Amino acid sequence: MTNFLSPASQSCQTLTDWLCYIEQKHPQHQIELGLGRVLNIAQRADLHLLPGKKILIAGTNGKGTTARTLEQLCAVQGLSVGVYSSPHLLQFNERLRINGEDVADSLWCEAFAFIEQLRGDIELTYFEFTTLASFYLLKQQQPDLCLIEVGLGGRLDATNIIEPDLSILTTVDLDHQDYLGPDRESIGREKAGVFRTNKPAVVGETDIPQSVLKYSQDIQAQLLCINADYHYSITDSGFHWQGVQSRLEALPLTAVPLQNIATAFTALEALALLPSQQQASQVLAELSLPGRMHWLSKTPGILLDVAHNPQSAGYLAAQLQFIKAGYARVHLLVGMLKDKDIQQSLAPFHQLADRWHLVDLPGARGASANMLLEQLPTQCSYSCYSDLESGYQKALLSLQANDLLVIFGSFVTVSAVLALQKETDV
Numbered sequence: 001m002t003n004f005l006s007p008a009s010q011s012c013q014t015l016t017d018w019l020c021y022i023e024q025k026h027p028q029h030q031i032e033l034g035l036g037r038v039l040n041i042a043q044r045a046d047l048h049l050l051p052g053k054k055i056l057i058a059g060t061n062g063k064g065t066t067a068r069t070l071e072q073l074c075a076v077q078g079l080s081v082g083v084y085s086s087p088h089l090l091q092f093n094e095r096l097r098i099n100g101e102d103v104a105d106s107l108w109c110e111a112f113a114f115i116e117q118l119r120g121d122i123e124l125t126y127f128e129f130t131t132l133a134s135f136y137l138l139k140q141q142q143p144d145l146c147l148i149e150v151g152l153g154g155r156l157d158a159t160n161i162i163e164p165d166l167s168i169l170t171t172v173d174l175d176h177q178d179y180l181g182p183d184r185e186s187i188g189r190e191k192a193g194v195f196r197t198n199k200p201a202v203v204g205e206t207d208i209p210q211s212v213l214k215y216s217q218d219i220q221a222q223l224l225c226i227n228a229d230y231h232y233s234i235t236d237s238g239f240h241w242q243g244v245q246s247r248l249e250a251l252p253l254t255a256v257p258l259q260n261i262a263t264a265f266t267a268l269e270a271l272a273l274l275p276s277q278q279q280a281s282q283v284l285a286e287l288s289l290p291g292r293m294h295w296l297s298k299t300p301g302i303l304l305d306v307a308h309n310p311q312s313a314g315y316l317a318a319q320l321q322f323i324k325a326g327y328a329r330v331h332l333l334v335g336m337l338k339d340k341d342i343q344q345s346l347a348p349f350h351q352l353a354d355r356w357h358l359v360d361l362p363g364a365r366g367a368s369a370n371m372l373l374e375q376l377p378t379q380c381s382y383s384c385y386s387d388l389e390s391g392y393q394k395a396l397l398s399l400q401a402n403d404l405l406v407i408f409g410s411f412v413t414v415s416a417v418l419a420l421q422k423e424t425d426v
Contacts, residue, residue: 033156059170155193173311204263255293301404317348335413338367359391
């Protein structure tokens with residue numbers, strides 16, 4: 001292959017160098033949907049032809065927990081699994097896991113150098129560049145199963161250049177309207193773009209937009225819908241799942257949304273990869289995902305969750321209705337991006353919060369604490385902070401032993417608190 005490495009990229013020696021180079025070429029917040037560029041480059045090295053069974057996971061919320069559930073349920077059966085996801089919480093390496101391990105810096109550097117040379121003079125977005133690098137690494141590692149999370153939408157997302165054996169649509173709610181459309185019907189249609197003709201498409205959304213049903217029918221996808229083709233329930237004996245032909249009973253309850261677990265089971269049943277009752281119980285007993293219902297402490301309570309839109313915020317608030325019974329007061333530390341639906345995301349917590357701790361988030365997309373305050377009841381108790389670190393430290397100082405602090409609003413918020421906690425633990 002002729003060397004097309006630019007002078008700037010030739011100086012990249014570390015993963016940090018490469019990420020800075022890619023960021024400078026095309027900042028992360030600049031999004032350009034479309035498959036033309038990324039497919040053109042992928043076809044030069046067959047990067048779109050991933051190994052093993054391939055599952056493409058789209059949805060407004062629940063992609064990460066569904067992918068983690070699938071990963072663990074396959075790993076317990078002795079299968080090798082690659083998972084591509086975004087965004088990361090602490091380190092970029094988290095975006096690709098092979099057999100439960102984040103891919104090492106050296107392999108990322110090798111992949112970025114390959115893509116930089118492969119692309120020639122075609123410009124790539126940050127997400128396109130990292131997606132192609134991940135596909136290169138998956139082809140190198142040859143796992144039995146590739147779990148690919150969609151970045152944004154589905155139809156025009158860079159991940160959609162692959163041909164999945166099965167597609168998943170977890171949920172559909174209002175988010176990224178500037179790119180996906182103003183309502184659930186248009187957003188649902190974009191996300192359904194990951195479906196394929198004559199291939200299974202598992203839908204975990206309980207209120208399925210008509211656009212999803214119509215598109216599925218138009219292309220003759222094999223639709224499997226929650227509460228119609230598969231079901232789950234909770235009893236005193238645990239969590240029960242009923243699939244198309246199989247059933248798993250009395251499984252351990254977990255902090256991961258059961259709706260997503262049921263969707264994962266259904267996907268594996270459709271691919272003839274359903275674990276045994278014993279294997280499923282073993283996985284669910286230990287199932288968790290960083291940043292999702294993530295406890296840092298129980299006394300006082302410190303709980304992290306990346307809820308950042310109305311649907312995920314509603315789920316978190318519903319969980320807090322049960323959790324708060326064990327605590328005297330509920331503190332909420334919130335930092336959000338200003339392109340999110342702040343009003344609807346905070347509304348479920350109005351009756352739950354004893355005190356709000358509102359923080360400015362940095363960057364072009366970061367909302368100020370005052371923007372958050374404008375969406376709260378006038379009589380609420382609150383404090384505003386110009387940065388997350390001071391807000392977190394002051395919130396901790398205000399806690400009594402029997403108080404609960406819930407931190408949410410953005411991946412940015414949760415990742416920053418995890419980083420601060422990591423520094424404290426060292």
